[in-house]
Amino acid sequence: MAFISSWLRSLALSLSLLAVTTSSSELVSTGLSVTLNDVYYYISPYSSGELDIHPSDLSSVPSVHGIHPVTVVQDAISESDLPDLLEDWDRIDDVFQTGFAQAIFLAGTPSTCKTNTKVLGHDDSSLILPLNSTTVPSGPYFLEIATGALYPVYRLYDDFSDSFTESLLQTPNGTFQPLSAQVPGSATLTIGVPSRLYFTKTREKPLAGVRVGVKDIYQLAGTKGSNGNRAWYSLYPKNKVTGTAIQRLIDAGAQIVGLQKSSQFANGEQATQDWVDYHSPFNPRGDGYQNPSSSSSGGGASIGSYEWLDVAVGSDTGGSIRSPSSVQRLFGNRPSHGLVSLDHVMPLSTALDTSGFLTRDPYIWDVASSILYGKNYKSLEGEKPNYPKTIYTLNWPTNPNTTANNVLISFVSRLADFVGGRTKDLNLNTAWAASRPAGAGNVTLTQLLNITYPTFISKEQTALVREPFYADYAAVHDGRRPFVNPAPLARWAFGDGLPDSALGDAIRNKTLFMDWFNSQVLPPVNDPLQCSGALLLYVGSSGGQNPRNQYGPPPTVPFGFSSGRISVFSECPDHVFPVGQVSSRSAITQHDEFFPIAVDIMAAKGCDGLLVKLAQDLVEAGIIAEPMVGQTILGGDVLMKK
Ligand SMILES: *[C@@H]1O[C@H](CO)[C@@H](O)[C@H](O)[C@H]1NC(C)=O
Ligand SMILES: *[C@@H]1O[C@H](CO)[C@@H](O)[C@H](O)[C@H]1NC(C)=O
Numbered sequence: 001m002a003f004i005s006s007w008l009r010s011l012a013l014s015l016s017l018l019a020v021t022t023s024s025s026e027l028v029s030t031g032l033s034v035t036l037n038d039v040y041y042y043i044s045p046y047s048s049g050e051l052d053i054h055p056s057d058l059s060s061v062p063s064v065h066g067i068h069p070v071t072v073v074q075d076a077i078s079e080s081d082l083p084d085l086l087e088d089w090d091r092i093d094d095v096f097q098t099g100f101a102q103a104i105f106l107a108g109t110p111s112t113c114k115t116n117t118k119v120l121g122h123d124d125s126s127l128i129l130p131l132n133s134t135t136v137p138s139g140p141y142f143l144e145i146a147t148g149a150l151y152p153v154y155r156l157y158d159d160f161s162d163s164f165t166e167s168l169l170q171t172p173n174g175t176f177q178p179l180s181a182q183v184p185g186s187a188t189l190t191i192g193v194p195s196r197l198y199f200t201k202t203r204e205k206p207l208a209g210v211r212v213g214v215k216d217i218y219q220l221a222g223t224k225g226s227n228g229n230r231a232w233y234s235l236y237p238k239n240k241v242t243g244t245a246i247q248r249l250i251d252a253g254a255q256i257v258g259l260q261k262s263s264q265f266a267n268g269e270q271a272t273q274d275w276v277d278y279h280s281p282f283n284p285r286g287d288g289y290q291n292p293s294s295s296s297s298g299g300g301a302s303i304g305s306y307e308w309l310d311v312a313v314g315s316d317t318g319g320s321i322r323s324p325s326s327v328q329r330l331f332g333n334r335p336s337h338g339l340v341s342l343d344h345v346m347p348l349s350t351a352l353d354t355s356g357f358l359t360r361d362p363y364i365w366d367v368a369s370s371i372l373y374g375k376n377y378k379s380l381e382g383e384k385p386n387y388p389k390t391i392y393t394l395n396w397p398t399n400p401n402t403t404a405n406n407v408l409i410s411f412v413s414r415l416a417d418f419v420g421g422r423t424k425d426l427n428l429n430t431a432w433a434a435s436r437p438a439g440a441g442n443v444t445l446t447q448l449l450n451i452t453y454p455t456f457i458s459k460e461q462t463a464l465v466r467e468p469f470y471a472d473y474a475a476v477h478d479g480r481r482p483f484v485n486p487a488p489l490a491r492w493a494f495g496d497g498l499p500d501s502a503l504g505d506a507i508r509n510k511t512l513f514m515d516w517f518n519s520q521v522l523p524p525v526n527d528p529l530q531c532s533g534a535l536l537l538y539v540g541s542s543g544g545q546n547p548r549n550q551y552g553p554p555p556t557v558p559f560g561f562s563s564g565r566i567s568v569f570s571e572c573p574d575h576v577f578p579v580g581q582v583s584s585r586s587a588i589t590q591h592d593e594f595f596p597i598a599v600d601i602m603a604a605k606g607c608d609g610l611l612v613k614l615a616q617d618l619v620e621a622g623i624i625a626e627p628m629v630g631q632t633i634l635g636g637d638v639l640m641k642k
């Protein structure tokens with residue numbers, strides 16, 4: 001019997017070998033990597049178009065495998081304007097360099113004309129050639145001499161802050177494949193970004209060329225996802241569709257360059273003790289060894305580290321965008337709940353999950369929000385808002401006896417001056433006791449909401465994620481259970497101990513709080529230029545240190561009620577504003593370093609556009625500095641950067 005079955009197996013094997021040798025082989029290019037003047041580039045396998053070219057035309061231009069660096073200029077300019085144009089390109093695009101300008105295909109050049117001119121401002125001269133395509137966008141390309149095909153150029157960067165789980169190439173039809181390139185890096189991925197020159201922002205494509213990282217809980221067509229879990233990645237096949245949220249960004253022209261690290265199943269995790277399956281990203285601020293926070297950790301670390309990345313898409317259920325934004329000194333938003341469908345996104349709690357951004361640029365923030373949230377977002381671009389005059393503060397410092405207190409006190413007073421309003425310290429517990437709804441009974445906010453958040457996330461995620469995952473894994477692994485990090489396990493275990501009625505109680509308690517808060521504290525105002533009855537501020541980060549080399553305790557269940565939970569339950573927008581930094585001694589570098597101070601500002605539900613406009617206005621008024629990449633508020637090198 002044993003003999004027969006092994007014979008059958010070997011027969012089957014030889015048959016399949018035969019099948020392989022007789023069918024024609026499929027050879028597919030996944031792109032090519034080169035260096036040009038010591039800069040690493042990736043050559044896309046998807047041609048942008050073909051040019052009419054004679055094989056000898058480019059004999060003076062260097063090549064590898066018959067591929068030459070060239071430049072396409074569609075602008076209607078004369079040869080004498082080329083130096084200024086190329087200088088401009090060099091400044092606005094990190095991909096273009098004069099190494100591409102040895103051969104320039106210039107629109108309007110007569111077909112017989114071929115000149116050799118000095119346009120580079122140094123001794124090298126450029127070949128100026130006729131351009132017979134009107135559709136290939138301007139910019140640098142690699143031209144295949146045998147076919148005349150122009151291949152788009154991507155510059156390659158080392159993901160030194162360990163922010164990504166997969167490097168992606170967005171194909172011309174908006175699906176994805178892994179980007180097959182590697183530059184030197186210590187156990188890090190290589191990310192490729194396309195030339196900014198290929199893209200022109202239009203009404204239909206306002207995000208054209210904007211480079212985006214996406215949290216690895218959003219499904220993208222053509223990629224496998226991990227949700228921060230290795231077993232998940234290996235178990236499930238490639239996704240077939242991209243969900244509504246990310247597809248909206250792609251349709252508006254965004255360039256998705258990779259999937260970014262999430263703490264596991266988007267549960268909160270500390271860098272050292274909790275990240276078992278993957279290594280937590282590195283926070284670039286200060287000494288470079290602070291916790292990046294979670295769960296949108298890769299989004300925060302990357303936007304704080306990389307000039308070449310414009311925006312990260314994260315998700316916020318209980319602070320997963322706000323907290324990484326705060327400690328990495330970025331703008332970031334937990335939007336009003338329910339602004340965009342979260343189909344094809346891993347849920348933590350459908351009642352509380354939101355999709356938002358981490359960014360340095362408040363203008364890209366506005367455009368990206370308009371696209372992601374569609375008609376649910378009211379941009380105030382070009383408008384003059386009538387900002388709310390009441391500014392509530394929660395637990396705000398009153399004594400300017402530390403740098404952080406001083407920065408926070410001064411920020412709120414400058415904000416009040418700017419909007420022509422008054423600040424008012426709000427004690428939420430007292431306000432609740434004075435005006436809570438009769439249906440709530442005689443309970444404090446902590447009694448009402450202490451277990452509400454962990455009830456939502458554990459009851460929902462065990463049912464929607466854990467159960468199908470465990471069943472699917474067991475089915476193909478002989479009944480085995482997949483590995484799961486300690487933090488999600490601790491939370492799921494709490495849910496297992498709750499009765500089935502707990503989710504209904506959580507919804508009741510959340511609704512009681514939400515209805516009270518949205519009528520008593522941050523009521524909407526029926527004037528789009530004001531939108532909200534008040535602004536509410538709390539401290540997001542006060543320049544403290546939380547180094548990642550400290551061994552913390554095992555994960556616990558996130559009980560309790562705090563300022564950060566207000567937007568979670570009330571469904572109001574809660575946007576992070578980086579307002580300053582504190583210098584203090586780092587135990588790691590034995591040197592003074594700067595650590596971020598950030599403030600959360602909330603407004604009535606639906607007033608997301610007002611908060612983004614406020615960010616723009618405060619930057620323009622010089623009240624806050626637009627965040628830069630690097631160690632400090634003024635930028636500077638990231639430690640450990642190559
Ligand atoms: C440019 O030349 C290529 C190669 O000869 C040809 O395929 C293409 O149609 C031409 N394009 C235009 C716009 O003339
Ligand atoms: C998109 O393009 C890729 C790469 O050419 C291809 O494999 C895939 O089938 C295309 N998908 C769709 C939906 O057109």
Ligand SMILES: *[C@@H]1O[C@H](CO)[C@@H](O)[C@H](O)[C@H]1NC(C)=O
Pocket residue numbers: 399401402
């Ligand atoms: C600053 O003042 C507050 C309130 O008066 C006090 O609690 C705190 O200990 C003081 N901190 C320092 C560093 O003096």
Ligand SMILES: *[C@@H]1O[C@H](CO)[C@@H](O)[C@H](O)[C@H]1NC(C)=O
Pocket residue numbers: 442
């Ligand atoms: C509400 O509860 C508090 C604290 O338990 C108690 O002091 C107070 O008397 C109660 N009020 C009413 C109206 O029951």
Ligand SMILES: *[C@@H]1O[C@H](CO)[C@@H](O)[C@H](O)[C@H]1NC(C)=O
Pocket residue numbers: 446447450451559560
């Ligand atoms: C919140 O609930 C947990 C679990 O029941 C309990 O251990 C904890 O003491 C509660 N905290 C407060 C402040 O009531």
Ligand SMILES: *[C@@H]1O[C@H](CO)[C@@H](O)[C@H](O)[C@H]1NC(C)=O
Pocket residue numbers: 440441443447448449450451452453455502503505506509
């Ligand atoms: C709901 O609120 C009650 C107090 O009214 C509290 O005892 C209970 O633990 C809360 N349950 C959840 C799931 O929030």
